[in-house]
Amino acid sequence: xxxxxxxxxxxxxxxxxxxxxxxxxxxxxxxxxxxxxxxxxxxxxxxxxxxxxxxxxxxxxxxxxxxxxxxxxxxxxxxxxxxxxxxxxxxxxxxxxxxxxxxxxxxxxxxxxxxxxxxxxxxxxxxxxxxxxxxxxxxxxxxxxxxxxxxxxxxxxxxxxxxxxxxxxxxxxxxxxxxxxxxxxxxxxxxxxxxxxxxxxxxxxxxxxxxxxxxxxxxxxxxxxxxxxxxxxxxxxxxxxxxxxxxxxxxxxxxxxxxxxxxxxxxxxxxxxxxxxxxxxxxxxxxxxxxxxxxxxxxxxxxxxxxxxxxxxxxxxxxxxxxxxxxxxxxxxx
Numbered sequence: 001x002x003x004x005x006x007x008x009x010x011x012x013x014x015x016x017x018x019x020x021x022x023x024x025x026x027x028x029x030x031x032x033x034x035x036x037x038x039x040x041x042x043x044x045x046x047x048x049x050x051x052x053x054x055x056x057x058x059x060x061x062x063x064x065x066x067x068x069x070x071x072x073x074x075x076x077x078x079x080x081x082x083x084x085x086x087x088x089x090x091x092x093x094x095x096x097x098x099x100x101x102x103x104x105x106x107x108x109x110x111x112x113x114x115x116x117x118x119x120x121x122x123x124x125x126x127x128x129x130x131x132x133x134x135x136x137x138x139x140x141x142x143x144x145x146x147x148x149x150x151x152x153x154x155x156x157x158x159x160x161x162x163x164x165x166x167x168x169x170x171x172x173x174x175x176x177x178x179x180x181x182x183x184x185x186x187x188x189x190x191x192x193x194x195x196x197x198x199x200x201x202x203x204x205x206x207x208x209x210x211x212x213x214x215x216x217x218x219x220x221x222x223x224x225x226x227x228x229x230x231x232x233x234x235x236x237x238x239x240x241x242x243x244x245x246x247x248x249x250x251x252x253x254x255x256x257x258x259x260x261x262x263x264x265x266x267x268x269x270x271x272x273x274x275x276x277x278x279x280x281x282x283x284x285x286x287x288x289x290x291x292x293x294x295x296x297x298x299x300x301x302x303x304x305x306x307x308x309x310x311x312x313x314x315x316x317x318x319x320x321x322x323x324x325x326x327x328x329x330x331x332x333x334x
Contacts (some may be wrong), residue, residue, distance in 0.1 A: 003125035004172030005331060007067035008301045010164040012044040026153040033158055039134050039264020043160030043289030052083045053091045055163035056141040061167040071100045077107040078123055080116035080293045083143045102194035114260040114321030116140055116293035118329055122132050123167035137164040140293035144221060147193050148312040151215035158263055161290025164297035177330035179332060180243040187324035188211035190227045195219040232266060236320055243328040255313040256303055260284040260320055261295035264310045309333040
């Protein structure tokens with residue numbers, strides 16, 4: 001049994017936050033500086049009463065509509081988020097009910113960030129190869145904006161909210177190849193929301209300003225940018241090489257490299273370090289920002305729309321970040 005990507009759609013919240021608005025809040029950061037270094041002009045922000053599962057449901061409904069798929073076709077739901085509605089129950093169960101997916105379908109949540117989409121493809125492929133499911137709805141949704149301090153210009157500049165929906169099935173437009181995955185929990189504190197869950201329940205205490213003027217409490221999103229950059233620079237080239245070897249390919253065999261859309265500076269650094277041609281390295285973040293687990297499927301959707309792949313063309317998908325966690329795979333177009 002083989003696994004294929006059959007359809008991809010995504011959802012963006014209506015509210016937008018553009019660079020002019022950020023520059024007005026933080027005058028020391030000009031519009032050109034933000035766009036030039038980060039590569040983001042606009043990011044979408046979930047409404048106060050809009051949560052990750054709401055966005056995931058909206059993405060799924062778009063997929064059903066755009067790709068002539070019915071909820072009754074689905075026999076498993078995989079839902080990736082780091083901004084859950086509740087500690088329990090699993091939001092995938094709520095999503096099943098709200099989408100009218102059959103009660104015989106399996107459903108589960110998993111907590112991963114920027115590598116989450118690749119991990120989700122791996123889980124979906126495993127379910128299909130094992131004969132457990134045939135039509136899997138992989139959903140990603142994150143609302144990092146709800147974790148970010150209003151006075152944290154660094155993280156507000158980078159992150160946007162979004163959701164994606166992908167149908168993985170026994171047939172489709174792109175075969176899912178072999179995977180390379182990795183984990184290094186020693187980097188857990190480099191991208192973290194320390195407070196608000198059971199270990200440290202108090203959220204808004206001890207607000208501090210860092211060396212860059214960003215304000216954060218332990219209940220806000222904290223990202224150690226230099227350490228994340230160093231981790232990415234070290235691990236991603238190794239990840240790409242290992243994935244190519246496992247799939248019996250060379251870099252020249254890959255039509256498009258679609259990496260997690262972290263920020264323009266980091267992606268350009270990786271592209272140059274790995275000696276990947278500009279025309280084979282797809283970037284799509286200017287109007288959405290870093291959308292965490294949804295960044296790869298959004299870029300995949302846009303790349304397919306903008307430059308459809310040739311028959312048997314190979315694309316490499318790679319995610320990396322919070323955890324530390326990383327993963328990559330090859331998809332091969334029919």
